[in-house]
Amino acid sequence: MIQVSGLHKTYRSRGHDVRAVDGVDLHVREGEIYGVLGQSGAGKSTLLRCVNLLERPDSGTVEVDGVELTALPGRGLRAARHRLCMIHQHFALLSSRTAAGNVAFPLEVTGVPRAERHRRVAELLDLVGLTDRAGAYPAQLSGGQKQRVGIARALAAGPKVLLSDEATSALDPDTTRSILDLLLDLNRRLGLTILLITHEMDVVKTICQSAAVMRDGRFTEAGALTDLLREPGSELARGLFPLAAAQARDGESLLDVTVSGDSADEPLLSALARTLDIDVRLLDGGVQSLAATRAGRLRIGVTGDPAPAAAFLRDRGALVAS
Numbered sequence: 282m283i284q285v286s287g288l289h290k291t292y293r294s295r296g297h298d299v300r301a302v303d304g305v306d307l308h309v310r311e312g313e314i315y316g317v318l319g320q321s322g323a324g325k326s327t328l329l330r331c332v333n334l335l336e337r338p339d340s341g342t343v344e345v346d347g348v349e350l351t352a353l354p355g356r357g358l359r360a361a362r363h364r365l366c367m368i369h370q371h372f373a374l375l376s377s378r379t380a381a382g383n384v385a386f387p388l389e390v391t392g393v394p395r396a397e398r399h400r401r402v403a404e405l406l407d408l409v410g411l412t413d414r415a416g417a418y419p420a421q422l423s424g425g426q427k428q429r430v431g432i433a434r435a436l437a438a439g440p441k442v443l444l445s446d447e448a449t450s451a452l453d454p455d456t457t458r459s460i461l462d463l464l465l466d467l468n469r470r471l472g473l474t475i476l477l478i479t480h481e482m483d484v485v486k487t488i489c490q491s492a493a494v495m496r497d498g499r500f501t502e503a504g505a506l507t508d509l510l511r512e513p514g515s516e517l518a519r520g521l522f523p524l525a526a527a528q529a530r531d532g533e534s535l536l537d538v539t540v541s542g543d544s545a546d547e548p549l550l551s552a553l554a555r556t557l558d559i560d561v562r563l564l565d566g567g568v569q570s571l572a573a574t575r576a577g578r579l580r581i582g583v584t585g586d587p588a589p590a591a592a593f594l595r596d597r598g599a600l601v602a603s
């Protein structure tokens with residue numbers, strides 16, 4: 282659905298160049314939720330603005346739903362942009378308009394007739410669970426409700442792709458969870474493809490099927506979460522499931538075990554202890570449900586030679602590092 286190839290964007294700032302996006306390739310499949318994770322200044326916002334061509338990349342191509350946006354002149358680009366919509370961290374609502382008025386705004390701009398507009402606004406507010414707050418002004422709404430208005434407004438033109446620029450980072454944990462649930466619901470009900478940028482590992486954990494880690498304008502790893510969890514040394518896997526430092530006892534070796542998919546639900550540790558007749562000590566970690574799969578990391582201590590234990594676990598689909 283979104284295909285970005287060889288994207289570069291450099292800013293000239295106070296006499297020197299800042300390579301905000303430095304050669305990014307990105308592939309987001311139709312109907313998936315894809316998260317780009319990175320620290321402040323990594324280039325995430327610039328990447329997002331280049332995807333909808335709010336910012337012209339210096340080089341590289343952006344294709345959305347089979348249309349190469351980077352090849353289009355101004356007018357064609359404006360029309361093609363209707364396939365994409367965007368939501369923001371600070372909601373960007375018009376304070377002088379009610380929730381319904383904010384949602385109606387893009388429909389007014391594109392000349393949708395009044396009766397049709399009213400019907401669409403009611404439908405959109407219902408979709409985001411805000412029917413009873415239609416007449417409220419932004420100042421009378423909570424942060425989560427404001428973001429719901431932002432989402433309804435973004436969906437007004439019937440886009441196929443939603444771009445989310447840190448949509449939950451101004452919200453408390455419970456509200457964040459409810460907005461993430463809403464995005465997941467829209468993804469499933471409308472088949473909406475979502476590309477989001479975030480600095481929060483939990484956002485990726487909760488709703489993304491695929492993700493990339495961005496640093497200094499580049500992706501250091503990218504792909505389906507189920508694949509990344511199987512990559513030895515994956516920063517994302519370590520970030521999703523951090524493990525506390527642990528000390529091995531005499532005669533014991535430590536192993537870090539990553540499990541995902543079927544292996545996450547197998548009684549691996551008891552089978553390991555029983556089969557090899559060794560003691561297995563669980564030091565840290567656990568298994569959780571992610572959007573795409575069940576997965577986890579465990580730090581364990583095993584007695585005796587660790588090689589057969591590692592081989593046993595690998596044989597059953599786990600990734601093992603010592």
Ligand SMILES: Nc1ncnc2c1ncn2[C@@H]1O[C@H](COP(=O)(O)OP(=O)(O)OP(=O)(O)O)[C@@H](O)[C@H]1O
Pocket residue numbers: 292293294299300301319320321322323324325326327328
């Ligand atoms: N319009 C601009 N002019 C000059 N430099 C810019 C501009 N926009 C971004 N930058 C620089 O490009 C780099 C990447 O910024 P960007 O905002 O894309 O990162 P980010 O990962 O989204 O971080 P944040 O979450 O803080 O916005 C930073 O060094 C930033 O200072």
